[in-house]
Amino acid sequence: MSTATACPPLLAPLLIRFDPTTGLSPDRPALQRRLSDLAGVFVDETARQARQAINDDLVYEFHDLGLPERSEEIAFGTSIVRAGQVAGEYFMTKGHFHTILGTAEVYYCLQGEGFLLLEDQAGHWSAQPLRPGSAVYVPGGQAHRSINTGAKTLITFYAFRADAGHDYGTIARNGFRMLCVERDGQPEFIPNPRWGSARGNRD
Numbered sequence: 001m002s003t004a005t006a007c008p009p010l011l012a013p014l015l016i017r018f019d020p021t022t023g024l025s026p027d028r029p030a031l032q033r034r035l036s037d038l039a040g041v042f043v044d045e046t047a048r049q050a051r052q053a054i055n056d057d058l059v060y061e062f063h064d065l066g067l068p069e070r071s072e073e074i075a076f077g078t079s080i081v082r083a084g085q086v087a088g089e090y091f092m093t094k095g096h097f098h099t100i101l102g103t104a105e106v107y108y109c110l111q112g113e114g115f116l117l118l119e120d121q122a123g124h125w126s127a128q129p130l131r132p133g134s135a136v137y138v139p140g141g142q143a144h145r146s147i148n149t150g151a152k153t154l155i156t157f158y159a160f161r162a163d164a165g166h167d168y169g170t171i172a173r174n175g176f177r178m179l180c181v182e183r184d185g186q187p188e189f190i191p192n193p194r195w196g197s198a199r200g201n202r203d
């Protein structure tokens with residue numbers, strides 16, 4: 001008599017541990033992004049290259065647990081951004097839109113301080129402060145990037161619809177509208193001189 005026909009194959013329960021002070025997991029490896037993986041991400045590309053030549057620093061890590069990319073699942077993991085700067089611009093993630101543009105995401109800050117920089121396709125932007133205990137809801141349609149403005153590693157836990165997909169290309173071409181730089185010891189958002197003029201000119 002059972003007629004549960006619309007249900008996809010169900011997964012077994014999954015327990016993944018994340019160390020709240022490192023963000024790392026003893027159960028799954030983290031993907032690493034070093035200075036050499038971030039060509040064009042910082043506004044001063046010459047400074048990034050010079051620094052990479054001295055030491056190819058780890059900038060951030062994150063988890064891809066490999067859950068099936070279907071709408072019934074929720075992908076999750078930690079993002080771990082080191083403290084540092086390239087020519088005054090704070091260490092940050094590449095940032096991305098979701099391929100399914102309208103899908104949202106939640107970030108919960110476990111450690112450190114910084115911002116989640118958001119920007120929609122029209123260039124409307126906001127910077128949501130990240131502090132331990134703060135959760136940020138990223139609505140659909142907004143590109144997002146984590147920026148570490150503190151002295152400690154910035155650790156966030158994220159969750160999103162598992163089939164959302166990652167569009168890194170749009171940000172790689174256009175950048176974010178605003179840059180986060182240190183001025184007089186404080187983080188400040190300034191216009192990105194390459195935003196807009198880069199649109200359509202890079203591939």
Ligand code: MN
Pocket residue numbers: 096097098105144160
């Ligand atoms: Mn995302």
